[in-house]
Amino acid sequence: MAGPQQELVFAPLGGVGEIGMNLSIYGIGSGNRRQWLAVDVGVSFAAEEHLPGVDLILPDVRYLEEERKNLVGIVITHAHEDHFGALIELSPRLKVPVYATPFTAALLEAKCASEPGAPEIPVKVIPVGGRFSAGPFDVELVTMAHSIPEANALIIRTPCGTVLHTGDWKIDPTPLLGDRTDEAKLRALGAEGCLALIGDSTNSVRDGRSPSEADVAKTLTELIKAATGRVAVTTFASNVARLRAVAEAARAAEREVVVVGRAMDRVALIGRELGLFGNLPPFRPMDAYGYLPPNKVVALCTGSQGEPRAALARIAEDQHPEVTLSRGDTVIYSARTIPGNEKAVGRVINGLIEQGIEVITDRTHLVHVSGHPRRAEVEELISWVKPRVLIPVHGEALHLSEHAKIARKAGVPEVLQCRNGDLVRLAPKAGLIDEVPAGRIYKDGRLLVDAQARTVADRRRLSFAGAVSVALALTEKGELADDPSYDLIGIPERDRKGGFMHDYVHEAVMGTFESLPRGKRRDPDAVAEAVRRSVRAAVNERWGKKPMCHVHVLEV
Ligand SMILES: [Zn+2]
Ligand SMILES: [Zn+2]
Numbered sequence: 001m002a003g004p005q006q007e008l009v010f011a012p013l014g015g016v017g018e019i020g021m022n023l024s025i026y027g028i029g030s031g032n033r034r035q036w037l038a039v040d041v042g043v044s045f046a047a048e049e050h051l052p053g054v055d056l057i058l059p060d061v062r063y064l065e066e067e068r069k070n071l072v073g074i075v076i077t078h079a080h081e082d083h084f085g086a087l088i089e090l091s092p093r094l095k096v097p098v099y100a101t102p103f104t105a106a107l108l109e110a111k112c113a114s115e116p117g118a119p120e121i122p123v124k125v126i127p128v129g130g131r132f133s134a135g136p137f138d139v140e141l142v143t144m145a146h147s148i149p150e151a152n153a154l155i156i157r158t159p160c161g162t163v164l165h166t167g168d169w170k171i172d173p174t175p176l177l178g179d180r181t182d183e184a185k186l187r188a189l190g191a192e193g194c195l196a197l198i199g200d201s202t203n204s205v206r207d208g209r210s211p212s213e214a215d216v217a218k219t220l221t222e223l224i225k226a227a228t229g230r231v232a233v234t235t236f237a238s239n240v241a242r243l244r245a246v247a248e249a250a251r252a253a254e255r256e257v258v259v260v261g262r263a264m265d266r267v268a269l270i271g272r273e274l275g276l277f278g279n280l281p282p283f284r285p286m287d288a289y290g291y292l293p294p295n296k297v298v299a300l301c302t303g304s305q306g307e308p309r310a311a312l313a314r315i316a317e318d319q320h321p322e323v324t325l326s327r328g329d330t331v332i333y334s335a336r337t338i339p340g341n342e343k344a345v346g347r348v349i350n351g352l353i354e355q356g357i358e359v360i361t362d363r364t365h366l367v368h369v370s371g372h373p374r375r376a377e378v379e380e381l382i383s384w385v386k387p388r389v390l391i392p393v394h395g396e397a398l399h400l401s402e403h404a405k406i407a408r409k410a411g412v413p414e415v416l417q418c419r420n421g422d423l424v425r426l427a428p429k430a431g432l433i434d435e436v437p438a439g440r441i442y443k444d445g446r447l448l449v450d451a452q453a454r455t456v457a458d459r460r461r462l463s464f465a466g467a468v469s470v471a472l473a474l475t476e477k478g479e480l481a482d483d484p485s486y487d488l489i490g491i492p493e494r495d496r497k498g499g500f501m502h503d504y505v506h507e508a509v510m511g512t513f514e515s516l517p518r519g520k521r522r523d524p525d526a527v528a529e530a531v532r533r534s535v536r537a538a539v540n541e542r543w544g545k546k547p548m549c550h551v552h553v554l555e556v
Helices: 062-066 087-094 102-114 183-192 213-226 240-252 262-273 286-290 311-316 342-354 375-385 397-409 454-465 501-515 524-543
Strands: 007-014 023-030 033-039 054-059 071-075 098-100 123-125 131-134 137-144 151-158 161-165 196-200 231-234 256-260 297-301 330-333 358-360 389-393 422-427 431-435 440-444 447-450 467-474 485-489 548-555
Touching (some): 007 161, 023 151, 023 161, 054 087, 062 087, 071 087, 102 123, 102 262, 151 183, 161 183, 161 422, 183 375, 213 231, 213 240, 240 262, 240 297, 256 262, 297 311, 311 342, 342 358, 375 397, 440 454, 454 548, 467 501, 501 524, 524 548
Parallel strands (some): 071 098, 098 123, 161 196, 231 297, 231 330, 256 297
Antiparallel strands (some): 007 023, 007 422, 023 033, 054 440, 151 161, 422 431, 440 447, 467 485
């Protein structure tokens, strides 16, 4: 039973003040003796971040590793990458059960199967709407509408009070897959008493309510019916409701659906196994595309974010082995462009248009809706749940502060804004009490590296201003044993006057060396440092940029 000193605490370790990388922890106990429950372990994509060579950004789980004995499990709210994408990398470090609903578990399994060397992840499958306990936490799933099947909010009941962790959600009266936001359960929580609401802020800047998935389906049906040539639709593979809308639109237009792209194949298969496609006719394999008449086919493609290796980019470049498009065909972008991907998406779209293909996006037609709540939906949830405390998460600073404003206006007594790594006490008496280690790590090739590590920063510098490497051979007396040798990498060959950069480097090295007092010439570190400075200054003078410079002094 709860002793008088028990506290309920919350800390975001990712996802606050940034897009993606969601990871939250809840703790029960006191002082430094707490039991923890983690919610979501997501990634963020590096495309927008100017991190050369880095594919993914993961949350730093140092703190949870230290506290592993006290960590009772990880609950995954849904199978979007920003919520479960870091599991394969990080689950081996945490070695605790992962709780997920059947669709999320199936996607995770398929993902592991496609990654060589993926670990065995101890998944416990919880039915949709189910309830289970993990340590002192009694967790009940609440079905929420979103842009993927089986999105769950969590009611976390503890001896110190009850929290609603919303995960990603929206209110959609007609979500196509039947997974409407469970208003009754949320209202019942309000009646039971909700201490704190930890909620999605993504669309808090937008007024009104999100359009419904059914409205998108209607537009897709009209567009596909009106098309005369081939139609390709691209969307996130995990958006099964959207795949279904496309399949239904195709059926209404007497067209067959061909699935193109690995991620799309995977979801099509899992969706069938779990019965998510109802009585829709089966999808056709990719090779059917070649022999179906143009007005009898719809291709469902991966590549909505402009990914160069995904199906749509390859089709646009006429590099796809089975699927081609030509003048008079139509491509529908049934997805939002994630910030940072605009250029890549634009490149594919322009390529398609240049070939005479019509491109339809959500800028002109309702072919996509967001899976996140707009302001009126956020207000409605607050009115159902009536939390005493609200903490905005999942969003950048602007989204979080708008969410906070909505909550204050709706009369939530205590609205707390926090940063990643803040340890917030929810009960008794809400407030910021401490900080825990938080941060980011990079997936760099096969390795995970600390975001503070020099390698990535070095690479960024290299990509901007190149590098000079200098090798000097010194005798015992502090004289040059031979001419120094140089390598200039990524540096212009000549300056404006036509002089060779190589010569300027040589002059700088010789001049510096000769100006050094004899005593210093015998000190390799002093020589290296002086040479390095003068080389960077010399190149900067001619080029306007300071390259990296490495000086290797050899004593012979
Ligand atoms: Zn999501
Ligand atoms: Zn999300």
